[in-house]
Amino acid sequence: MKTLLFLLCISVCSATAVPLKNAEINYPRFIKYSDYDGVMHTLDLEEQPDTTLLEDIYRNPDNNRYLLYTRDNPLVSQTLGFNNTNSIILSKFDARKPIVVIVHGWLSDKHANSNIALTEVFLRKSNVNVIVMEWRRLASSNYVTATAGVPAVGRRLGEFLKFLHSVTGAPYETMHLIGFSLGAHVVGNSGRQLGGKVARVTGLDPAGPLWNLNRDRLRSSDGIYVEAIHTDGGVLGLGIGSAVADADFFPNGGNSQPGCLTSFCNHERAWQLFASSVTYNHFLGRECSNMLQVSLNSCRGKILNMGNDDLRKKGTGLYRLNTQRSYPY
Known part of the structure; x- marks a missing residue:
């Protein structure tokens, strides 16, 4: 119960259009947003958590599914089971190849556009296990319940990857964990469960509401290199507006994106930009001294590529870049 109460706390600060570092945005109780189909959704930050579901998730987190895609089965997945050695040995998993783990966000499932797009671009680019x-x-x-259960889900993913490592010998240094929205905090907790040993952790517009001061959020120690791409970090944005990783990128300032008229569009642009970067590796971020420079587009520091699939990537700092309104952006 103490954990749930902590997750429901929001500290109040002055609202600002400039992304904040280590501060909690004063979100209103209700955040309304429209998806690509024009369907309106309401996020209620004071909704009561489903304690029955949470208790079950913490007791039995194996409701998660681990779906393997390779170049031999790019469209039809194989299910890998936690503590089920045969499911791994008899699958097309190849421990000699890099491992890309993709985790969707709130109100999504395996059919999420982010899952489909990222699986396709990674398998097209190189011979990997997705x-x-x-x-x-x-x-x-509901969002409050999902937020409260993220740590348990993330830890279980970490335990699954530890099991995968024990069965196949697949090195942690060949693993890249990628999460969108709430999924970004899931992969953060997963990397933390593995002691920060995985090569890369990438957060695609990590969820903002209830997360700015949340101790279970994505952080720089969750992997050897941790990167975050922020695309909807404004006052009413769905993404976190603060720096959380080794390297934090703020395309177009990190609040709104060219061609987008809704918060949902801004939010989803993170995985769209990342997918494009895997193919082209063409986004050049310029380092900023502070968040004001990010907002004013006045950054003059060193250059670091945003995104891509480089398992040996390194970098630290805040970065601004500008993109176009349509693919490849």
Whole structure:
């Protein structure tokens, strides 16, 4: 119960259009947004958590599914089971190849556009194992409940990867964990469960509401290199507006994106930009001294590529870049 109460706390600060570092945005209780189909959704930050579901998730987190895609089965997945050695040995998983783990966000499942697009671009780019983790049962609950259950889901993913390592010998240094929205905090907790040993952790517009001062959020120690791409970090944005990683990128300032008229569009642009970067590696971020420079587009520091699939990537700092309104951006 103490954990739940902590997750529901929001500290109040002055609202600002400039992304904040280590501060909690004063979100209103209700955040309304429209998806690509024009369907309106309401996020209620004071909604009561489903304690029955949470207790079950913490007792039995194996509702998650681990779906393997390779170049031999790019469209039809194979299910890998936690503590099920045969499911791994008899699958097309190849421990000699890098491992890309993709985790969707709130109100999504294995069919999320982010999962489909990222699986396709990674398999087209190189011969890798792609594992899509579906956590639909919790992700389909109300936002407060899903937020409270993220640490348990993330830890279980970490335990699954530890099991995968023990069965196949697949090195942690060949693993890249990628999460969108709430999924970004899931992969953060997963990397933390593995002692920060995985090569890369990438947060695609990590969820903002209830997360700015949350101790379970994505952070720089969750992997050897941790990167975050912020695209909807404004006062009413769905993404976190603060720096959380080794390297934090703020495309177009990190609040709104060219061609987008809704918060949902801004939010999803993070995975769209990342998918494009895997193919082209063409986004050049310029380092900024502070968040004001990010907002004013006055950054003059060193250059670091945003995104891509480089498992040996390194970098630290805040970065600004400008993109176009349509693919490849």
